[in-house]
Amino acid sequence: MSVLNVSRLKVSYPSRDGVFDVVRGLSFELDEADSLGIAGESGSGKSQTALAIMGLLPDNARVSGSIRLDGQELLGESEQDLDRLRGKSLAMVFQDPLSALNPYMTVGRQIGEVLELHQGMSAKEAARRSCELLQMTGIDEPGRRSKAYPHQFSGGQRQRILIAMALACGPRLLIADEPTTALDVTVQKKILELLRSLCQEIGTALILISHDLAVLSGMCRNLMIMYAGMEMERGLSEQVLLQATHPYTAALLRTLEDLHGGAGPLSVIPGEPPDMRNPPGGCPFHPRCTEVMPHCSEVIPRPRPVKRIAGAQSQWVACHLEPEQ
Numbered sequence: 001m002s003v004l005n006v007s008r009l010k011v012s013y014p015s016r017d018g019v020f021d022v023v024r025g026l027s028f029e030l031d032e033a034d035s036l037g038i039a040g041e042s043g044s045g046k047s048q049t050a051l052a053i054m055g056l057l058p059d060n061a062r063v064s065g066s067i068r069l070d071g072q073e074l075l076g077e078s079e080q081d082l083d084r085l086r087g088k089s090l091a092m093v094f095q096d097p098l099s100a101l102n103p104y105m106t107v108g109r110q111i112g113e114v115l116e117l118h119q120g121m122s123a124k125e126a127a128r129r130s131c132e133l134l135q136m137t138g139i140d141e142p143g144r145r146s147k148a149y150p151h152q153f154s155g156g157q158r159q160r161i162l163i164a165m166a167l168a169c170g171p172r173l174l175i176a177d178e179p180t181t182a183l184d185v186t187v188q189k190k191i192l193e194l195l196r197s198l199c200q201e202i203g204t205a206l207i208l209i210s211h212d213l214a215v216l217s218g219m220c221r222n223l224m225i226m227y228a229g230m231e232m233e234r235g236l237s238e239q240v241l242l243q244a245t246h247p248y249t250a251a252l253l254r255t256l257e258d259l260h261g262g263a264g265p266l267s268v269i270p271g272e273p274p275d276m277r278n279p280p281g282g283c284p285f286h287p288r289c290t291e292v293m294p295h296c297s298e299v300i301p302r303p304r305p306v307k308r309i310a311g312a313q314s315q316w317v318a319c320h321l322e323p324e325q
């Protein structure tokens with residue numbers, strides 16, 4: 001059974017002009033110790049999806065569909081039950097570690113509190129385990145450093161501390177939303193590799209959210225490309241990269257090739273992502289799509305499987321184009 005099963009997830013907000021949707025019928029699954037990278041331009045609904053799974057959306061958000069963790073439905077759970085799950089079975093690492101840490105409490109205490117609350121450890125046991133966790137995430141001299149406050153660490157070290165906290169209880173699922181955007185490239189790579197290897201060791205399923213398709217594909221076994229709150233393409237990372245089927249994925253990949261190839265001017269996808277209060281009808285990408293056909297503006301394409309390599313997992317694509325076999 002999959003650890004996470006998301007089905008027809010929808011997130012909406014009320015506005016003066018009526019209700020508008022920011023996540024529109026998303027479905028995917030994730031197995032134990034497996035990893036999924038979610039990419040897409042700004043505003044495509046990546047963070048809203050993450051927050052919906054964590055039960056951390058604002059009060060005015062309306063959520064429907066189903067989110068099951070080890071078979072247990074999370075939508076509709078009480079705040080108290082969700083609190084119990086968060087930190088224990090469900091954990092999240094945010095972009096800005098400083099705002100996620102308490103500035104007035106030593107980092108050892110902060111990790112210790114999680115262990116006391118969710119694992120029932122004594123303060124002494126928790127302090128010992130906190131040091132082990134800090135060591136595991138690459139903080140030197142953990143005994144001494146556990147007594148330091150968040151501002152006494154570098155940005156990269158703070159992110160390591162958050163990872164230690166998130167993995168303290170061996171969660172079933174960890175969601176990292178742009179966890180390294182604020183860090184320089186070499187630190188970024190080390191932290192992401194740490195995250196991946198620890199998740200694999202513990203058996204935690206990982207969702208990694210980033211704008212950077214190259215980073216995601218190197219880190220995650222599966223990739224999902226989102227646009228305007230919908231899934232455009234999903235499959236094994238290598239398949240999606242080598243045989244991108246959706247014109248949006250192909251366009252994203254072209255921007256990467258230009259970035260890393262260094263030849264010619266940087267290609268950007270012409271046009272802007274839609275305003276979710278008033279998205280275009282049919283396929284949301286059709287106004288920017290180079291392959292657009294007449295019915296693309298009328299009918300929303302639903303994700304359908306595209307069988308690529310015999311025996312391999314299917315690739316899903318939401319496009320009216322018939323893929324080349």
Ligand SMILES: Nc1ncnc2c1ncn2[C@@H]1O[C@H](COP(=O)(O)OP(=O)(O)OP(=O)(O)O)[C@@H](O)[C@H]1O
Nearest residue numbers: 013022040041042043044045046047048049058276
């Ligand atoms: N509290 C809210 N009320 C209304 N709309 C919201 C709210 N929070 C987010 N949105 C809208 O939901 C859409 C999806 O936002 P989301 O933050 O999930 O995008 P994202 O893919 O994470 O983008 P980025 O890459 O910039 O982080 C956006 O159009 C955003 O304006």
Ligand SMILES: [Mg+2]
Nearest residue numbers: 046047048177
């Ligand atoms: Mg976001």
